[in-house]
Amino acid sequence: MALIKSISGIRGTIGGKTSDNLTPVDIVKFAAAYGSWLLQQGTNTKVVIGRDGRMSGEMVSSLVVNTLIGLGLDVVDLGLSTTPTVEMAVKFENAAGGIILTASHNPKEWNALKLLNSKGEFISGDEGKLILRSAEKEDFKFASVDKLGVYKKDESLLKKHIDAVIDYELVDAGLIKKKNFKVVVDAVNSTGAIAVPALLKALGVTDVVVLNGEVTGNFAHNPEPLPEHLTDLSNEVIKHNAHLGIAVDPDVDRLCFVCEDGSMFGEEYTLVAVADYILSKRKGNTVSNMSSTKALKDVTIKHGGEYFPSMVGEVNVVNRMKEVNAVIGGEGNGGIIVPDLHYGRDALIGIALFLTQLAQSKKTIKQLRNTYPDYFISKNKITLENGINVKDIFKKIKEKYKNQPINSEDGLKIEFDNDWVHLRTSNTEPIIRIYAESNFETTAENIARRLMQDIGQMM
Numbered sequence: 001m002a003l004i005k006s007i008s009g010i011r012g013t014i015g016g017k018t019s020d021n022l023t024p025v026d027i028v029k030f031a032a033a034y035g036s037w038l039l040q041q042g043t044n045t046k047v048v049i050g051r052d053g054r055m056s057g058e059m060v061s062s063l064v065v066n067t068l069i070g071l072g073l074d075v076v077d078l079g080l081s082t083t084p085t086v087e088m089a090v091k092f093e094n095a096a097g098g099i100i101l102t103a104s105h106n107p108k109e110w111n112a113l114k115l116l117n118s119k120g121e122f123i124s125g126d127e128g129k130l131i132l133r134s135a136e137k138e139d140f141k142f143a144s145v146d147k148l149g150v151y152k153k154d155e156s157l158l159k160k161h162i163d164a165v166i167d168y169e170l171v172d173a174g175l176i177k178k179k180n181f182k183v184v185v186d187a188v189n190s191t192g193a194i195a196v197p198a199l200l201k202a203l204g205v206t207d208v209v210v211l212n213g214e215v216t217g218n219f220a221h222n223p224e225p226l227p228e229h230l231t232d233l234s235n236e237v238i239k240h241n242a243h244l245g246i247a248v249d250p251d252v253d254r255l256c257f258v259c260e261d262g263s264m265f266g267e268e269y270t271l272v273a274v275a276d277y278i279l280s281k282r283k284g285n286t287v288s289n290m291s292s293t294k295a296l297k298d299v300t301i302k303h304g305g306e307y308f309p310s311m312v313g314e315v316n317v318v319n320r321m322k323e324v325n326a327v328i329g330g331e332g333n334g335g336i337i338v339p340d341l342h343y344g345r346d347a348l349i350g351i352a353l354f355l356t357q358l359a360q361s362k363k364t365i366k367q368l369r370n371t372y373p374d375y376f377i378s379k380n381k382i383t384l385e386n387g388i389n390v391k392d393i394f395k396k397i398k399e400k401y402k403n404q405p406i407n408s409e410d411g412l413k414i415e416f417d418n419d420w421v422h423l424r425t426s427n428t429e430p431i432i433r434i435y436a437e438s439n440f441e442t443t444a445e446n447i448a449r450r451l452m453q454d455i456g457q458m459m
Helices: 024-041 057-071 083-092 125-137 157-167 173-179 192-202 231-239 268-281 295-302 314-324 347-361 365-369 390-400 441-458
Strands: 003-006 009-013 046-051 074-080 097-101 110-116 151-153 182-186 207-211 244-248 255-258 285-289 307-310 326-331 335-337 376-383 412-416 419-425 431-438
Touching (some): 003 125, 024 057, 024 125, 046 083, 057 110, 074 083, 083 097, 083 110, 083 347, 157 347, 173 347, 192 207, 192 347, 255 347, 268 285, 268 326, 268 365, 285 295, 285 314, 295 307, 314 326, 390 412, 419 441, 431 441
Parallel strands (some): 046 074, 285 307, 285 326
Antiparallel strands (some): 003 009, 097 110, 244 255, 326 335
């Protein structure tokens, strides 16, 4: 069905023909290319691996682990884990790199190899190109029998990750415990069912209801934590008279909240709220990708900082954060990056900081949401069929709207007075994303609809 190679990793659907899908042959080739690249970086032969709860996870993990061992690399296998845990484990273990086996928010038929460097951060675009070329050429050499790598299973590193979150200076577990929060969690049948309840317990939150808590990978609903997929969570928050609901994606790097009345806090406002809290404690700059709400810029200016946009993609956000020395950053899809913990989207630190903020504010979550400006983002997508020339389409769009301010650094971002629309191809799916933001929901939807019609005509 699909095999996508990008800065976000190598992602595809399980089954089908090689080179068109993520088959065992493709998995071995890409794992071998990455492992060979690691060996070229120096003498460190340790690599960390972990997976989300996908149905194909165990099969993919076995292929990747044994390929790495066959190259002479020593594997530390976290088993069922989260993306941020694997990222931190690379540093905990002083490893040369790491691989996360997850297709993030994609449906159950997808899986992916996300590749990390020795800092526990996603490899760069240039490094990714080298690895892809190596995979295509099958340019790798396996170890002789007496130089095979060593395998070790270590499931203790999630606790080490949670301990680091609890010990973070802006997290107040004691205050959270005193508030006696009642929380409903939608774990979407993946590793959030392991990680989020464990974190909440460590924070002193004992009244927890978990939905979709069996780690089967057979997701109870579309795993992307968007409002239309969280109706059950919303209903359960009301039913249990909970203080809030928490939703994560399958690999626990995206986070969103539901208010006590069942309404959505808004995934775009996860980063806004956490940034507001951090900036109230320490001054500095912020970064989000250019598809994210301008509410972050408003909050940053309020606290005397400067806001900087980046291209979409975690590695781009991280690079921009380093350039401007940002104290908080992330993406409007509910991704929080707290740089002095680690440079990766992390729902666990996001939950801990948000609950600390909520406890200190003495507000309900709904009252907290009402303290932020109301912007509306209409999020849409158009599926791309084979042979579509996206560059040609964007060129025509750019010509049509040439009288408007246009940023073409990452797709096309077109400004209309105080409103904007961002068009770009996805790093993770064969689609064009169309995001539009305005003070008014109907205006945002109308802008997005207009551009979708333009694209449809040009296709």
